[in-house]
Amino acid sequence: MRLVHALIAKSIAETLLVATLAVAFYFVTFPPYFHGWGELTPTAVSGWVVNQSAPSEPVVVQLFIDGTFVASGTANLPRPDVVEAGWSQDEWHGYSFAAPQLALGPHQAEVYALHASGGGLRQTLQLVGDPIGFVVDDSGTLSGVSPIRIDR
Numbered sequence: 023m024r025l026v027h028a029l030i031a032k033s034i035a036e037t038l039l040v041a042t043l044a045v046a047f048y049f050v051t052f053p054p055y056f057h058g059w060g061e062l063t064p065t066a067v068s069g070w071v072v073n074q075s076a077p078s079e080p081v082v083v084q085l086f087i088d089g090t091f092v093a094s095g096t097a098n099l100p101r102p103d104v105v106e107a108g109w110s111q112d113e114w115h116g117y118s119f120a121a122p123q124l125a126l127g128p129h130q131a132e133v134y135a136l137h138a139s140g141g142g143l144r145q146t147l148q149l150v151g152d153p154i155g156f157v158v159d160d161s162g163t164l165s166g167v168s169p170i171r172i173d174r
Contacts, residue, residue, distance in 0.1 A: 056081065056135040057109055058097075058150035064163040067131050068118040070101045070109075071150045077110045082136040084147065085119045088129050093119050094136075124158045131156065 055076075060069030071081045080098040084091065099116030109115075117133070131154045134147035156164045 056137070056148050056150055058133070058135070060131075060133050060151045060154055062121075062131060062154055062156045062164045064165065066118050066120050067133065067154070068116070069133060069151070070104050070115045071097045071117065071133070071135050072104060072109045072115050073135070074109075078112060080114065083117050083150065084134045084136060086132045086134065087122070087124065089132075092122055095119060121164055123162065126158050126160065128155065128157050130154065 055074045056071055057074060058069055058071035060067065062068075067085055071083055073079060073081050080096045083095055083097050085093045085095075095117055097115050097117040099118060100113045101116035102113045104110050104115050105113050119133075133150045135150050137146050137148055138144070139146070159165045
């Protein structure tokens with residue numbers, strides 16, 4: 023009976039160890055540190071993003087439309103509203119991507135923050151806010167959209 027209890031205790035200890043390692047790996051690889059907001063204007067995808075673990079550092083962002091990579095940039099444009107909302111001590115966290123030429127009809131834009139971990143050996147993308155749906159009309163402008171505020 024002691025052997026059975028010892029084996030059960032060992033199994034529980036191993037399960038807790040593996041779970042702890044998995045959670046630690048997840049938070050290192052996919053940190054929940056990025057906060058942001060995005061919107062579509064008639065000609066661009068704009069917004070802001072802050073890395074809460076390093077709020078003074080600019081964040082590299084990537085734009086995907088309909089699941090396809092479109093552009094990469096750095097969130098280093100002035101956004102005084104970020105300071106006013108208390109997300110950062112400085113305003114240099116804005117981004118703006120000019121809208122590429124797209125087919126008429128509905129589309130979806132997603133902005134991702136690029137996170138490097140493992141001393142730069144691994145890079146992962148974290149979605150900033152929710153995907154933004156929009157429609158390209160006959161004149162080639164983005165329409166039928168309104169800003170969507172994301173507080174995460």
